[in-house]
Amino acid sequence: MKADQLNYEGDSEKDDDKDYEAGSEGKDAQFNEVPIIDEEDDEEHVEVDEELEPDQVMIAKLVKGQPFKRMVDSVIRFNIGLIFNSKEHMREIFKDYAIQEGIEFTIMKKDKVRQTYKCAINGCGWRAHASCMIDGVTFMLKTLSDQHDYHRVYNNKKTKVKWIASKFKKLVKSNPGIKVKVIGDLLRESFKVSVDIRRLYRVNNRALKELAKDHAQCFGYLRRTFIGVDGCHLKGPFGGVLLSTVFLDANSGIFSLAVCICEKETQDN
Template sequence: MVVPVLHASIPETANAARPVARRLVFGIPGIPNTQEGAGSSSSSTEALPEVADEFGVDTALADIQYEEDEIYVGRVFKSKTDCKIKLAIHAMNRKFHFRTPRSSPAMLLAQCVGNGCPWRVYAVLLDASGKFQVRQANLIHSCTVHERRNYHKLATTQVIGEIMQSRFVGIKRGPTATAIRKIMLDEFHVNVSYWKAWRARELAMDHAMGTMVGSYSLIPAYLALLQSSNEGMTCFLESTDAEDGGRRFKYCFVAYGASISGYPSMRKVVVVDGTSLKGKFGGCLLSASAQDGNFQVFPLAFAVVDSENDDAWE
């Protein structure tokens, strides 16, 4: 199927090009205020602390404390899974193990495994949003060291993935599975297997950068935006019907307008090649390029296909 061109959803009017004036509490130094013009960037930057003091922003930020793994009555978690993960991190940092004798979609009860230990956390569902709130919390321990020694069992793939998620934000690769094993051993004194560390790394990457399935689902919208912003561009997307009623990606072809318009000036030799994609779904990346008068590589088009076969090349 050919991806349609997206049209602008906001009609062009006489006021469409007029900049919208906004009063920013937090600004970026060097960016001028739209109300004062480009020549007053320094004055607008100097006025930012006064605006922040007026609204009490500095005082509010100074009072904020990072909750980390602290558990207290009234703390709200975004979901039941998030509540269990935060409880597991709390227990691993304090070297004890807990169990969940009662658990349902609307409540969660966690108790220390120690015989007669009073440690207990009770959380309930707040509303239809799925958030959980701690209603009761007794954080005093009376268990022995022998009873607390199985805290390493709380280091599941989900818990490790939550701990490592921040290490993948804004970073291309993040720690490897071997590095994750070392981090867990140094910081939490928990020895995990290589396979568990590898699965935790995959979960952390999915949470931080998105899943591969989600990336494939964004291809139609991405190609439509490319067509609307690149004149003369040619792109083609083909998908097949899946068993569950959805669509499954098969082929994708992209040739930018600059490459198409520049081809008549190239040497009349086209080089095609393909390479395997190292990912969960595999596939091949095909490319076509030419050579300009200065003997430099000039890219013409590229495609993502299932494999290097006759149908894909056609």
């Protein structure tokens, strides 16, 4: 793969520490360029734009990048200028990319304004660096060297139980009795990753527990049983009180459960 490097100051490996300062200066420069208008000036010399642009549109113009999107076949491809929604989103995407390409990387820098990833193998040139944009939330990929010269890692440490369960949750939901061996074969075929049998059992149990939580949440949306108790006084030669218990059926109709005729409406009755 061809290595791409961003050739401007502040984005090389030696100048990664300047991202915060450069970002702050750029942010101040944007605000310093805005002219200050005195409210006491004559109206003839003041031009006011009545249709001001929203903050998101202004930020989009200042951040000339490309939002990250997965390919149709779910393959992840990186290029300089990609924008991630947040640092958590960026870590999730890079974890999927590491498993996809069989790379084990270490996070060199992971503060609020910088994210730097490097291959864990000494001598490998794979490296990616991103810094926070002026909005303080999104991150832009500014340095990328995607040349990985070493062999593929099949037992990747990034394949945690939580990650595998998230990928096979729908499969377990549609087939709760699936065998862990089938999950292992699909994991090896789809992601080229091999894990031990104990981890696969933990993956299956975790997916089943999440499925049980979904059932519990769905139970809360069911129709709650409504039972009403009422009584009316009977007028005639015998008198008394008619007590009845009713509830709503599936067609929202009134259905009688029990009927009782007593002398008085008391607690004993």
